[in-house]
Amino acid sequence: MPNPITGNRRHFEDLAVGEEIRLGEVTVTRDMIISFATEFDPFPFHLDEKAAKASLLGGLAASGWQTAALSLKLLGDAFLNQVASMGGLGFSDLKWRKPVMVDDTIGGTATITALRRSRSHPERGIVTIAFDIRNQKGEQAMTINLANLVELRDPSAPMTETAE
Amino acid sequence: MTQWFEEIVVGQPHPLGAHAFTAEEIIRFGKLYDPQYFHVSEEDAAHAHFGGLVASGWHTVVVGHRLMVDTLFADDEVHRQRGEEPGVSGPSPGVNKMEFKAPARPGDTVSYTLTVTGKRPSNSLPGWGLLFNDLNAVNQRGELVYHAELVGFTKLRDYRAPLRLRVLMALTRIPGLGKLLARRSST
Numbered sequence: 001m002p003n004p005i006t007g008n009r010r011h012f013e014d015l016a017v018g019e020e021i022r023l024g025e026v027t028v029t030r031d032m033i034i035s036f037a038t039e040f041d042p043f044p045f046h047l048d049e050k051a052a053k054a055s056l057l058g059g060l061a062a063s064g065w066q067t068a069a070l071s072l073k074l075l076g077d078a079f080l081n082q083v084a085s086m087g088g089l090g091f092s093d094l095k096w097r098k099p100v101m102v103d104d105t106i107g108g109t110a111t112i113t114a115l116r117r118s119r120s121h122p123e124r125g126i127v128t129i130a131f132d133i134r135n136q137k138g139e140q141a142m143t144i145n146l147a148n149l150v151e152l153r154d155p156s157a158p159m160t161e162t163a164e
Numbered sequence: 165m166t167q168w169f170e171e172i173v174v175g176q177p178h179p180l181g182a183h184a185f186t187a188e189e190i191i192r193f194g195k196l197y198d199p200q201y202f203h204v205s206e207e208d209a210a211h212a213h214f215g216g217l218v219a220s221g222w223h224t225v226v227v228g229h230r231l232m233v234d235t236l237f238a239d240d241e242v243h244r245q246r247g248e249e250p251g252v253s254g255p256s257p258g259v260n261k262m263e264f265k266a267p268a269r270p271g272d273t274v275s276y277t278l279t280v281t282g283k284r285p286s287n288s289l290p291g292w293g294l295l296f297n298d299l300n301a302v303n304q305r306g307e308l309v310y311h312a313e314l315v316g317f318t319k320l321r322d323y324r325a326p327l328r329l330r331v332l333m334a335l336t337r338i339p340g341l342g343k344l345l346a347r348r349s350s351t
Contacts, residue, residue, distance in 0.1 A: 091261075
């Protein structure tokens with residue numbers, strides 16, 4: 001039965017290695033930093049200016065997990081909600097390269113670096129996406145390689161040798 | 165568990181506690197950070213291969229992080245009550261690997277366990293050590309929800325900085341100049 005939610009979205013067959021997704025931008029305010037940190041990452045260096053200045057971060061900075069979650073939201077808006085996504089498989093090489101400080105604006109690009117069929121589930125494809133998240137000064141804040149499942153429009157298409 | 169780098173035992177599992185996921189918080193996190201239809205709407209999620217609403221994998225991860233921070237703070241308190249100075253945890257440089265294995269559904273209780281698998285002094289940050297941690301999240305049926313390989317900084321107790329570095333550290337205490345140097349040496 002076709003999926004009424006994803007039927008008209010881009011499927012695995014519509015994606016190409018090298019496609020660059022331009023992400024939107026988000027400005028990370030002090031309130032956002034403290035709200036996220038209070039719920040998920042209550043280290044003093046994400047909650048308190050004074051403790052943050054004395055820490056390795058050098059000032060009040062967003063939780064790395066907040067930077068990652070906001071980047072994921074940017075990918076959702078610019079890409080995942082227009083494709084027949086089946087959810088994330090995970091990620092590798094998440095690197096927090098520069099702290100995101102109060103009122104920094106982050107954005108950047110996400111590039112499709114690999115596409116392969118799932119061998120165990122022929123109706124699923126795996127798309128690998130490399131993020132390049134930068135602040136308003138163009139400095140790289142975070143990089144990560146995300147693996148996400150995408151529906152095939154035609155699961156009966158023969159597997160290529162790149163499937164796994 | 166906030167121990168000094170020197171005291172951390174490789175291979176010893178640390179239970180971090182458990183969290184019961186509700187539909188309400190799954191949808192709230194989904195709307196803020198991962199608004200895919202199977203994370204934000206019970207009705208739409210019925211059409212997904214999951215067959216219903218599931219938590220964003222990232223939601224299960226940040227809840228695990230919160231439990232880890234709580235465990236560190238609780239352990240700091242135990243050290244202080246014994247009259248000992250607890251160790252110091254720093255920010256994390258990153259995550260080597262994260263594998264989402266089974267989704268967390270409303271009503272699922274996920275238990276988290278952290279194991280330090282390796283440690284070494286940091287090359288880039290003198291006075292700090294790098295910890296390599298495995299984190300496993302398991303649901304009430306014993307199914308693996310995710311497996312993560314994380315990296316963290318923790319402070320060395322028995323560290324005396326070389327003279328050149330001690331001079332630099334003293335310079336960072338001069339107002340203005342210190343801020344500049346701290347910003348440059350962050351991450």
